[in-house]
Amino acid sequence: MFEHFCQIETFFQDRKQYGIKPGLERIHKLLHLLDQPQEKVNAIHVAGTNGKGSTIHYLKSALMSSGYRVGVFTSPSIQGLTGHIFVNDSPIPDKTMIHYVNIIHPLIQQLDEEYNHPTEFEIMTAVAFLYFAESTDIALIETGMGGREDTTNCFQPILSIITNVAWDHTDYLGKTIESIAYHKAGIIKANRPVIAGELDKEAVSVIMDEASEKNAPLYLSSESFQYEIAGITTTSHQTFQWKSASGISMEIALQTPGIHQIRNVSLAIMALVILERKGLSLDWKKCVNSLAAVRMPARFEQVHSKPAIILDGAHNPAGVRAFIETLTSYYSDMEKHLIFAAFKDKDLERMLGDLESHFSSVTLTTFPHSRAAGIEQLKKFSHHPHVLFQSDWRQAIEQMSFQRENACYCITGSLHFIAIVRKYFEETFDLK
Structure with missing residues (x-):
């Protein structure tokens, strides 16, 4: 039994020896032994080469403003071990992390004895789902790498978001845009909506094929929704008009600089529109105001x-x-x-x-x-x-x-x- 957080830190450090291992066998086995906590969480899955964390920040802020308890699983962390897992603006408490790792640890030992060693990231993913199942109304899950074989691809999302597709992690995901897009598209699930950001035509083709095969409604940037920039004045203020193909229009102000942040928040707004259609109650005035208040560490x-x-x-x-x-x-x-x-x-x-x-x-x-x-x-x-x-x-x-x-x-x-x-x-x- 772990009693102190320093023991948890040592434990996760030791698990680094098992490296990065794409594939879902170990996480599915671990979650099965834990009585499938991921099935008790309403969650959105977010993949993409860049912009995942920012899109999640905007979504979290808007959902919180409407009174929801929002879980966030993100990587890498800029706030230490507990900074991977949040409920609202608070990282998982040390004592809570100790509690969940103690629940999981005998099962990790069991899998170790079977030479099926769970990785550091797989254990962290299991902790997140255990915590979110007991503590959240909705959770936002960021992929670690790719999507199709990423550890987080172990649940049925209420909707998926693919922010963009560009070259990264080519040793794991392949050296073409089509190959990388194929991995990102792996988070698309049957009959579940998927939102995609601005993509090269090669990536769009792959995403559209996957969505069609899965009968997943696809919302593409510039087709299902778009933005028109109204003004960029300083590093702390920019405004734009967000419009959907169905006729929804709203003016959005941001403190976060950069056109890429307009792209990211546009994805978040489309997700909010879909969530409302699915029955989520949203206060749009509070949502829009919350987006204007978002500030993000380490993003310009x-x-x-x-x-x-x-x-x-x-x-x-x-x-x-x-x-x-x-x-x-x-x-x-x-x-x-x-x-x-x-x-x-x-x-x-x-x-x-x-x-x-x-x-x-x-x-x-x-x-x-x-x-x-x-x-x-x-x-x-x-x-x-x-x-x-x-x-x-x-x-x-x-x-x-x-x-x-x-x-x-x-x-x-x-x-x-x-x-x-x-x-x-x-x-x-x-x-x-």
């Missing part, structure tokens, strides 16, 4: 002004493009400096190639994680005339010094990296 988050310091988890080429699009929209006339660190299995050449031309100086660093790219690997892909290499991420930040008030300092890359950097800034500034 300005943690300081004069100088501007921005944290962004641009962890793949599509994320880098969205980051650059937002950066150039708001800081085009400013001198800009970059600190970057990422996982070694990402497309580092493309990411750095897209990033470097936008910055006066670039500092490449690394961070404590088994998948983190080292300095020698990053050196291969950098061609910036003013590049520094610093193996200690904390020294990289301190050496930047942030002395130019009219400059913009950006720190981006892996969300795991941004999580530890954000904690550093929390200790330096009063982040909320």
Whole structure:
């Protein structure tokens, strides 16, 4: 029996030895032994290369504003182990995590003895469903990777959302857009609605085929719903008009910067429309107001002004493009400096190639994680005339010094990296 949270942290650290194992056999076996908690949860499944977390943030905020208790399962976490599992705005309490892991642990031992070792992520998924079954009205489940063979693809959603499809995790999902889309499309379930964001024609074809085969009503961005941008004024305010093909129209204001956030919130609004059709009672005035209040950590988050310091988890080429699009929209006339660190299995050449031309100086660093790219690997892909290499991420930040008030300092890359950097800034500034 686990008695202290430090024991839980050690336990999950030990499970990392079993790595990432696509496939659903172990999670189905574990959930079966737990009496199928996932069947007791009303849940939405969200997949996509980028935008999953943001779309979930908007949905959560709107549903909470109408009085619902909303569970969120997300990865990676920027708030430690308990930051994977939320009810409303609160991570799962340490004592509650201990309680559920103690329930699951004898079953994990049973599967270990059968040489069918549950992974860290599979155990966390089981904890989430146990918690949500007892504590929520509705839950929002983010895929870890892909969809079809992702651990989270173990339940029947009330609806599914595919935010976008771009190159990422190609070792697992394949090296074509069609292959990656095939994995994302795996979350589409028979007779359950699916919403899809802005997609390349190759991805649209795959999604449409899967939806047709499953008789799943498909709501495509730009066809079933669309947005018209009314105004982008500052990094803290943008407005747009959301319209559905059925004639619904509403004006939406956001604090979150970037056109990609308009795309994400548009998906969330379409999901709310479908949920209302399914019988969910929504106060639309409160929903719209809640969307305007959403702020998100590590998503083009300005943690300081004069100088501007921005944290962004641009962890793949599509994320880098969205980051650059937002950066150039708001800081085009400013001198800009970059600190970057990422996982070694990402497309580092493309990411750095897209990033470097936008910055006066670039500092490449690394961070404590088994998948983190080292300095020698990053050196291969950098061609910036003013590049520094610093193996200690904390020294990289301190050496930047942030002395130019009219400059913009950006720190981006892996969300795991941004999580530890954000904690550093929390200790330096009063982040909320």
